[in-house]
Amino acid sequence: MKTTMAQVSSAGSLGVEDSSDGTLTLLMSGRWDYDTTGTWWRRSQEILAQLKPHRLVIDASAVNYCDGAGAAFLIDLQQRQARDGGEVAVQGLQEEFRRLLDIYGRISIEPPPGRRREALPIIERVGEAVVGLWQDVQALVVFIGELAVTLLRVARHPRLVRWGDAWLAAEQAGSNGLPIIALIGLLLGLILAFQSAVPMRQFGADIFVADLIGLSMLRELGPLLAAIILAGRSGSAFAAELGTMKVTEEIDALTTMGLEPVQFLVIPRALGAVIVTPLLTVFATLFGLIGGAVVMLSFGFPLVTYVNQILSAVTIGDLIRGLVKSFMYGIVVASIGCLRGLQTRTGASAVGQSTTTAVVSGIVLIAIVDGIFAVVYYALGY
Amino acid sequence: MLPQEDGPLIQVQSLTAAYHDKVALDDVSFDIYRGEVCIIAGRSGSGKSTLLKHMIGLYEPRGGRILIGGKDLVTAQGQERKEILKSIGVTYQMGALFGNMTLLENVRLALEEYADLPADAMDLIARMKLKLVGLETFSDYMPSEISGGMQKRAAIARAMALDPQILFLDEPSAGLDPITSAELDQLILNLTRNLRITFVVVSHELSSIFTIADRVIVLDGETKKIVAAGRPQDLRDTSPISWVKQFFKREVSTQAKEASA
Numbered sequence: 001m002k003t004t005m006a007q008v009s010s011a012g013s014l015g016v017e018d019s020s021d022g023t024l025t026l027l028m029s030g031r032w033d034y035d036t037t038g039t040w041w042r043r044s045q046e047i048l049a050q051l052k053p054h055r056l057v058i059d060a061s062a063v064n065y066c067d068g069a070g071a072a073f074l075i076d077l078q079q080r081q082a083r084d085g086g087e088v089a090v091q092g093l094q095e096e097f098r099r100l101l102d103i104y105g106r107i108s109i110e111p112p113p114g115r116r117r118e119a120l121p122i123i124e125r126v127g128e129a130v131v132g133l134w135q136d137v138q139a140l141v142v143f144i145g146e147l148a149v150t151l152l153r154v155a156r157h158p159r160l161v162r163w164g165d166a167w168l169a170a171e172q173a174g175s176n177g178l179p180i181i182a183l184i185g186l187l188l189g190l191i192l193a194f195q196s197a198v199p200m201r202q203f204g205a206d207i208f209v210a211d212l213i214g215l216s217m218l219r220e221l222g223p224l225l226a227a228i229i230l231a232g233r234s235g236s237a238f239a240a241e242l243g244t245m246k247v248t249e250e251i252d253a254l255t256t257m258g259l260e261p262v263q264f265l266v267i268p269r270a271l272g273a274v275i276v277t278p279l280l281t282v283f284a285t286l287f288g289l290i291g292g293a294v295v296m297l298s299f300g301f302p303l304v305t306y307v308n309q310i311l312s313a314v315t316i317g318d319l320i321r322g323l324v325k326s327f328m329y330g331i332v333v334a335s336i337g338c339l340r341g342l343q344t345r346t347g348a349s350a351v352g353q354s355t356t357t358a359v360v361s362g363i364v365l366i367a368i369v370d371g372i373f374a375v376v377y378y379a380l381g382y
Numbered sequence: 383m384l385p386q387e388d389g390p391l392i393q394v395q396s397l398t399a400a401y402h403d404k405v406a407l408d409d410v411s412f413d414i415y416r417g418e419v420c421i422i423a424g425r426s427g428s429g430k431s432t433l434l435k436h437m438i439g440l441y442e443p444r445g446g447r448i449l450i451g452g453k454d455l456v457t458a459q460g461q462e463r464k465e466i467l468k469s470i471g472v473t474y475q476m477g478a479l480f481g482n483m484t485l486l487e488n489v490r491l492a493l494e495e496y497a498d499l500p501a502d503a504m505d506l507i508a509r510m511k512l513k514l515v516g517l518e519t520f521s522d523y524m525p526s527e528i529s530g531g532m533q534k535r536a537a538i539a540r541a542m543a544l545d546p547q548i549l550f551l552d553e554p555s556a557g558l559d560p561i562t563s564a565e566l567d568q569l570i571l572n573l574t575r576n577l578r579i580t581f582v583v584v585s586h587e588l589s590s591i592f593t594i595a596d597r598v599i600v601l602d603g604e605t606k607k608i609v610a611a612g613r614p615q616d617l618r619d620t621s622p623i624s625w626v627k628q629f630f631k632r633e634v635s636t637q638a639k640e641a642s643a
Binding site for chain 2: 033034035037038039041042045067068069071072073075076099100103104346347348349350
């Protein structure tokens with residue numbers, strides 16, 4: 001019995017002859033390149049799986065072009081037959097294409113042992129994550145210690161600080177960030193006042209919106225807003241900057257020159273950010289109060305009433321406690337940004353990762369510090 | 383696929399290149415033929431890498447044309463440009479392997495984008511290319527886990543994923559030890575002999591120039607033009623320009639000698 005399933009295509013083609021003695025003949029012709037081989041690759045796999053020939057003859061005398069893909073096709077057929085215990089013969093392939101087969105030779109399809117990355121079971125992954133978190137906390141504590149020691153040293157010898165870099169960091173984190181701080185602060189004040197004024201008006205208590213805005217902006221929202229924007233703008237920038245320096249071995253160069261990265265890179269940035277965070281907080285608060293004023297004016301209160309109401313509600317202590325808190329936020333955000341930068345591994349994606357973790361851990365730490373301050377202030381009776 | 387006729391494979395015609403106001407190449411013309419290993423040499427800052435980056439279409443020239451297989455790479459758009467880019471492969475100075483992929487995935491990437499092949503076919507072809515550069519056992523390694531020489535070879539395997547007719551190598555032996563560098567030279571010779579791949583190599587590694595070059599094109603950093611072209615041995619022995627001779631003999635220039643004396 002002899003069946004023929006000749007398939008014709010403009011580019012490459014494959015014909016199949018099946019004889020009853022278990023010999024399958026594949027007739028290759030035309031072009032076998034990256035565009036045409038795929039179709040016949042899939043087709044031949046189906047045919048081989050179906051017929052399981054004992055002997056496979058590939059007649060390639062009509063092939064007029066064959067590149068790596070065509071060669072891979074032949075190699076694949078040879079390997080399949082070898083694995084299934086069949087025979088294979090390639091006939092009539094032109095010399096220049098046969099040389100391709102010789103160059104590539106036998107390729108093992110199986111990956112080399114011991115390199116396959118298998119997904120770990122869930123328990124191991126959880127364990128790994130916990131250990132990783134613990135190591136991260138340890139690294140953070142070590143870094144804070146190192147930072148504190150260096151800070152003490154530069155406090156005794158202020159000339160060790162690179163003040164030029166510190167001013168640059170202060171400019172980038174501070175004055176360049178002022179527009180966004182002002183915008184978000186204003187919007188926050190507007191929204192807060194508007195959202196609270198509507199229900200409070202039902203009780204005739206809408207004048208107390210001023211108390212609400214004043215207390216919440218000064219004590220909580222002003223510092224928080226400034227710190228979160230600092231984390232997004234500057235914490236990430238520090239991480240990316242130091243991360244790129246790590247990748248390009250600049251930090252190694254500093255270390256081998258006897259300059260400590262913490263003193264040389266982290267201290268100026270941390271100082272710069274710490275100087276400007278309370279200032280940013282003042283501006284965030286101020287614009288929040290302005291936003292509140294806009295709403296109160298539109299509700300018909302004169303500005304002087306709003307201002308007097310706020311002055312009677314808040315004390316200078318509220319402002320100072322907010323600024324002390326924002327000072328801590330600044331230290332935390334700047335140093336976690338620098339730490340993530342210094343922890344960067346190699347490669348382009350590593351810088352992106354450290355930037356992301358700088359922002360995420362910056363915000364987490366802000367929340368933690370905020371909580372600690374809430375408890376401390378409560379215990380101190382404020 | 384490029385036409386198979388035997389004219390020049392690459393034609394650079396009065397190429398002028400500039401960065402802003404600074405001229406980097408001034409009226410540079412030359413042809414490269416199929417199967418040739420052509421080295422672009424010159425002192426640092428003479429525009430070697432600039433020339434290479436124009437030839438592979440990364441930069442747009444200020445003037446002149448670059449024809450690859452008779453087609454203008456500068457004006458080609460869309461599908462035509464893709465066809466030309468498929469026929470060339472490039473390796474960069476630092477290797478430029480994608481750090482978040484294994485070597486196999488690096489090589490597979492072009493296949494996934496351009497070829498219509500089943501997944502196991504792409505794996506097999508990628509392994510074939512890695513075997514060609516002697517890295518078949520490292521297919522599941524990340525680029526950061528292998529040495530610099532291996533990265534260079536892996537970059538060649540990646541550049542060869544689609545069986546290009548031309549390979550452009552930007553300083554392939556930079557930062558490699560002499561043995562690894564010599565192995566890389568052998569690889570280039572094997573590929574050009576067995577697969578008739580045309581090589582355009584930016585290099586100033588003398589040992590490798592004398593080993594692999596059919597022809598050297600020497601650029602001058604002062605005039606921004608080609609000062610000499612030919613077989614490296616001929617340039618060393620008979621070039622009328624003294625600094626070209628010095629370049630190929632690895633001598634210190636006369637001014638530097640005077641300065642140190």
